[in-house]
Amino acid sequence: MPPPAFSATAGRRHDAWAFRLARTGDWLRRHQRAVRRLQWGVVIIYAVLLIGPNLIPLPGRSAHVWNDLTLFAQFVFWGIWWPGVLLSMLLFGRLWCGLLCPEGALSEAVSRRGRGRATPRWMRWPGWPFAAFVLTTVYGQLVSVYQYPGPALVILGGSTVAAIVVGYLYGRNHRVWCRYLCPVNGVFGLLAKLAPMHYGADMEAWARTAPDQGRTTQVTCAPLVPLRGLDSASGCHMCGRCAGFRDAIELRPRAPGSEVVQRGGLATRWxxxxxxxxxxxxxxxxxxxxxxxxxxxxxxxxxSWLVDAGILWPLQARLPWWLLTDYPGRNDVMTVLDGATLLIFVFAAAGVLTLAIAAPLLVAARILGPLRDLRRFHHLALALLPVAACGVILGLSAQTVTLLRADGVALPWVPEARATALALASSWSVVLLWQIAGRYARRSRRAIAALAGAGGIIAGLSPWLLLFWVW
Ligand code: SF4
Known part of the structure; x- marks a missing residue:
């Protein structure tokens, strides 16, 4: 038991932090007009970076990040924007979605004057977050989205147009697109579970206070999160509009990853x-x-098989740039064979890694209890989120490193920084495995299950070790 003096100080610090966060939530609620202005500012920057590079020729040999809009936009989008957004999910939950995302802002703005139809059933299929993420990721590789402005416009701009159309057709003052179809909604929802803050409802205060009392009485939750019993950060866009509703909802601190441990038993197969x-x-x-x-x-x-069989067209055939990379002027062309190999490689890698990661988790889940409904397996899978997030952030930031090195910026500390990030993320995943296992078993069974599950972490690290240190 810690000495009482330490406990009191820590408690006071926690109270001060909780008080400041609650005030921040209230401040956000009262400044929604400023938030909207901020969103329109981001929409303008986004439009310039997305459309501008398509209006000028591709960068020449002497172009640099600081003197060419195309390279600058590449650097900002893939080197800063996306890794930064993913990192922000771990730190602040989906604050990006609620305050800054241009797609969400446009979709909601259009829905204010749209048709306001009910959300169709097909849109509510729970597999969309997975399917949309996989399709967008693979398509992005086929068209070289990180390298060229055209594919970036097709993918990011196409997603924005779809968000606007969905906003116009479905929901009133809501973000139906963000809730059901956004390709990164599922990923953001998962990463936000690790965040050290969330909007939560105190159910005793809720029961005490009528809807027409409290610091705010009018709430429209754009991403359609049920406010009663609000506890998860997954669907919440952290917009602050519900802060103070029934004097029960507040922005609150919590232990990082606590949602994964405490509520992860509700995780789904998706x-x-x-x-x-x-x-x-x-x-x-x-x-x-x-x-x-x-x-x-x-x-x-x-x-070699194709040549032996006398089938030569896949080795030569090209497709339009919006289907398969095709920039002959830059010696960057993918043939049909290249595209097919890419698909085989990515899906084979995904299959092998899935088996290598899931098998130890299944063993761990079996050690903790019967495998009937896979509930424990889904719970344990969430423990891998720190490693998963770290890998994707490092993968995206590799683009930043490549661009900066091409411009002569030496970054000798990068390998150590990557190793440190992966080590910290793995340690966090091990702690989560241990805590989750502790909810189902004690002592030796808990320890053996956590040890078995750690095999999934090692398997999850393997592609990054290959990419950054072996190849
Ligand atoms: S629950 Fe809804 S209204 Fe409340 S902060 Fe989250 S997104 Fe905003």
């Missing part, structure tokens, strides 16, 4: 699939293929 196959399978596959000697080996083998 969340496991997105964590293991999506974030730890398809995503590493998409980052790995271009550096992999195995990709070359598969391609050579396929080419």
């Amino acid at each position: 969340e496991s699939l997105l964590t293991i196959t999506g974030l730890m399978g398809v995503a590493p596959g998409a980052f790995l293929w271009s550096a992999s000697p195995w990709f070359i080996a598969i391609k050579l083998q396929l080419a």
Whole structure:
């Protein structure tokens, strides 16, 4: 038991932190107009960075990040924006979605004057977050989205147009697109579970206070989160509009990862699939293929079979740039064979990694109890989120490193920084495994299950070790 003086100080610090967070939530609620102005500012920056590079020629040899809009936009989008957004999910929950995301802002703005139809059933299919993430990731690789402005416009701009159309057709003052179809909604929802803050409802205060009392009485939750019993950060966009509703809802601190441990028993198979196959399978596959000697080996083998069979068109056939990378002026062309090899590589990598990560988790879940409904397996899968998030952030930031090195910026500390990040993320995952196992078993069974589950962490680290240190 810690000495009382320490406990009191820690308690006071926690109270001060909780008080400040609650005040921040209230401040946000009272400043929604400023938030909207901020959102329109981001919409303008987003439009310039997305459309501008498509109006000028591709960068020449002497172009740099600081003197060419295309390279600058690449650097900002893939080097700063996306890794920063993912990191922000771990730190602040989905604050990005509620305060800054241009798609969400546009979709909600349009829905104010739209048709306001009910959300169709097909849209509510729980597999969309996984399917949309996988399709977007793989398609992005086929068209080289990180390298060229056209594919970036097709993917990011296409998603924005879809968000606006959905906003116009469905929901009133809501973000139906964000809730059901946004390709990164599922990933953001998973990462936000690790955040050290969330909006939560105190059910005693809720019962005491009528809806027409409290610091606010009018709430429209844009992403359609049920406010009664609000506890999870997954669907909440942290917009602050409900802060003070029935004097029960507040922005609150919590232990990082506590939602994964305490509420992870409710995780679904789609969340496991997105964590293991999506974030730890398809995503590493998409980052790995271009550096992999195995990709070359598969391609050579396929080419040799095709030549032996007298089928030569896949080795020469090209497709439009919006289907398959096609920039002959820059010596960057993917043939149909290249595209097919890429698909084989990414899906094979995803399959192998899924098996390698899921098998130890299944063993761990079995040690903790019967496997009947896989509830324990889904719960344990969430423990891998720190490693999954760290891998994807490092994969994206590799783009930043490449661009900066191409411009002569030496970054000698990068390997150590990557190793440290992966080590910290793995340690966090081990702690989560231990805490989750402790909810189902004690002593030796708990320890053996956590040890078995750690095999999933090692398997999840393997593609990043190959990419950053072996190839
Ligand atoms: S629950 Fe809804 S209204 Fe409340 S902060 Fe989250 S997104 Fe905003």
